[in-house]
Amino acid sequence: MPRAHRLVLIIAILASFVSFLDGTVVNVALPAISAELGGGLATQQWVVDAYLITLGALILVAGSLSDVFGRIVVLRVGLIGFAVTSIAIAAAPDPLFLIIARAAQGIAGALLVPSSLALIMSTFRGAAQGRAIGVWTAATTGAMVVGPVLGGVFVDALSWRFVFLINVVPIAVTLWLLVVLGQRDVRRPGATVDWSGAVLCTVGLGGIVYALIEQGTFGWGSPAIWGTMTIGVLAFAGFLLRQRTARQPMMPLSLFRVRNFWAGNITTVFVYAALSLNGLVVVVYLQQGPGLPATLAGLASLPVTLLMILLSSRAGALAGRWGPRVFMTAGPLLMAGGAALLLTVSEDFDYWWQVLPSMLVFGFGLAVTVSPLTAAILGAIEPARSGIASAVNNAIARVAGLLAVAALGVIVGGGLDLRGFHRAAVVTAALLALGGLVAFAWVRKPEVSDEEPAPR
Structure with missing residues (x-):
C-alpha cells in the first residue's frame, strides 16, 4: 500500500473511532453524571438523545457538505468541533450546559463517519477499496470493545468528566496526520446542501x-x-x-422502491431501537440496581461484542451463499430470546446465572444479524448509489436508537428499578421479534447471475 493510501486509511479509522468510542463510553457514565449534576432519568435520556438528535438529523447532510466544501475540510471541522465540545462537556457545571454541549458534539460527530468513508472511497479503487473498508470496519469495531470498559475505568478511578476527554488525543493525532498527508481537497461542481x-x-x-x-x-x-x-x-x-x-435530496425516496432496501430498513428500525434500549438499560441498571462499579457494568456486555467480532464475518459469508432472509429472521429472534432471559434478574443478583446467559444468546443473535442485514440493504442498490444507501441506513439506525431512548421513561414507568428493568427487557424482546418477522415476511434472496465474476 502506498504511503499516502496508508495515511488516508489511518486518518479515516481514527476519525471514525472517535465517534464510535463516544457512543459506547457515555452509557457507562450516566449514573455518575446524574448523581453529580442531578436530573434523574430525564437527564440521562437527554445526555444520550441530545447527541443523537443532531447526529441523526445531519449525518445525511455531511455527504453534501463534503461535495461542496471538500472531504478534508469537513473532516477537519468535525474533528476540531468534536474536541472543543468534548472539553466543554467535561467542564459542564449543570445538566443544561451538558445537554447543549452534547447537541453541539452531535453536529461535529455527523461530519466524521461519512467524511471518513468518502475519503476511503475517493482514494482506493477495486479490490483495494474492499480491503480498506474491511480494515476500517474491523478497527472501528474495536471501539465497541474498549469503550464501555475504558469508560468504566475512568468513572471509577477518576471522574465521569474524564470519559469525554478520551477522544482529545486521537483527535490531535488525526489533525496532525491530515497536515502530514498534504492531500489536495476535491469539490464537486454544482453540488448543493439541502x-x-x-x-x-x-x-x-x-x-x-x-x-x-x-x-x-x-x-x-x-x-x-x-x-x-x-x-x-x-x-x-x-x-x-x-x-x-x-x-439534490438528503434521502432519495426512490431508494425505498426496492423491496430488500425498504424491508431491510424496517428491520433496522426494530433491531437498532432494541439495541440502543438494551445497551442503555443494562449498563445503567447494573450500577443503580445491584450496585456494580462502572468498570464491571461496562464489562458485563463484553461477551456480546466478542461474539460479534468472532462470528459476524462467517455469518456474512454464509448469507452470501444462502441469502440473508434466514439470518435476518433467526438472528433477531435469538436476540429476543436473549433479552427475555433478563427477566431472570432478581433482587438476589447473580451475574453469572442471570445476565451472562442473556449476553451469550443475545451476542450470538447479533452476530448472525448484522452482516446479512447490511449486505441485504446495500446489495439491493446499484453500486453507484451504495454510498447514499449506506448513509440512509446509518441515519435510520441512529434515529431508531434516538426514539427508543426517548421513550425510556414511558417504557420503564418513570424509574429504572427492577420492575422497570423487566419492562424494558420485554419491550426489547418484542422489538427484536418484530424485526425478525418483518425480515421473514418481506426480505428475499437477491437474484444473482449464473456466471461468477472472474477472480482478481
Whole structure:
C-alpha cells in the first residue's frame, strides 16, 4: 500500500473511532453524571438523545457538505468541533450546559463517519477499496470493545468528566496526520446542501423526542407536550415531502422502491431501537440496581461484542451463499430470546446465572444479524448509489436508537428499578421479534447471475 493510501486509511479509522468510542463510553457514565449534576432519568435520556438528535438529523447532510466544501475540510471541522465540545462537556457545571454541549458534539460527530468513508472511497479503487473498508470496519469495531470498559475505568478511578476527554488525543493525532498527508481537497461542481431538509429533520426529531422525554414531568395533556409532539410530527412530514421535491435530496425516496432496501430498513428500525434500549438499560441498571462499579457494568456486555467480532464475518459469508432472509429472521429472534432471559434478574443478583446467559444468546443473535442485514440493504442498490444507501441506513439506525431512548421513561414507568428493568427487557424482546418477522415476511434472496465474476 502506498504511503499516502496508508495515511488516508489511518486518518479515516481514527476519525471514525472517535465517534464510535463516544457512543459506547457515555452509557457507562450516566449514573455518575446524574448523581453529580442531578436530573434523574430525564437527564440521562437527554445526555444520550441530545447527541443523537443532531447526529441523526445531519449525518445525511455531511455527504453534501463534503461535495461542496471538500472531504478534508469537513473532516477537519468535525474533528476540531468534536474536541472543543468534548472539553466543554467535561467542564459542564449543570445538566443544561451538558445537554447543549452534547447537541453541539452531535453536529461535529455527523461530519466524521461519512467524511471518513468518502475519503476511503475517493482514494482506493477495486479490490483495494474492499480491503480498506474491511480494515476500517474491523478497527472501528474495536471501539465497541474498549469503550464501555475504558469508560468504566475512568468513572471509577477518576471522574465521569474524564470519559469525554478520551477522544482529545486521537483527535490531535488525526489533525496532525491530515497536515502530514498534504492531500489536495476535491469539490464537486454544482453540488448543493439541502439546508431546508436539515432544519425540518432536526425540528421534527427534536419535537418528538422532547415530548417523549418530558411527558413524565408535564403529562400528555400539557400543551408543552402535545404541542411539541405535533410540531415535531408536522416538521418531519415536511422533511419527507421536501425529499420528494428537492433537486439534490438528503434521502432519495426512490431508494425505498426496492423491496430488500425498504424491508431491510424496517428491520433496522426494530433491531437498532432494541439495541440502543438494551445497551442503555443494562449498563445503567447494573450500577443503580445491584450496585456494580462502572468498570464491571461496562464489562458485563463484553461477551456480546466478542461474539460479534468472532462470528459476524462467517455469518456474512454464509448469507452470501444462502441469502440473508434466514439470518435476518433467526438472528433477531435469538436476540429476543436473549433479552427475555433478563427477566431472570432478581433482587438476589447473580451475574453469572442471570445476565451472562442473556449476553451469550443475545451476542450470538447479533452476530448472525448484522452482516446479512447490511449486505441485504446495500446489495439491493446499484453500486453507484451504495454510498447514499449506506448513509440512509446509518441515519435510520441512529434515529431508531434516538426514539427508543426517548421513550425510556414511558417504557420503564418513570424509574429504572427492577420492575422497570423487566419492562424494558420485554419491550426489547418484542422489538427484536418484530424485526425478525418483518425480515421473514418481506426480505428475499437477491437474484444473482449464473456466471461468477472472474477472480482478481
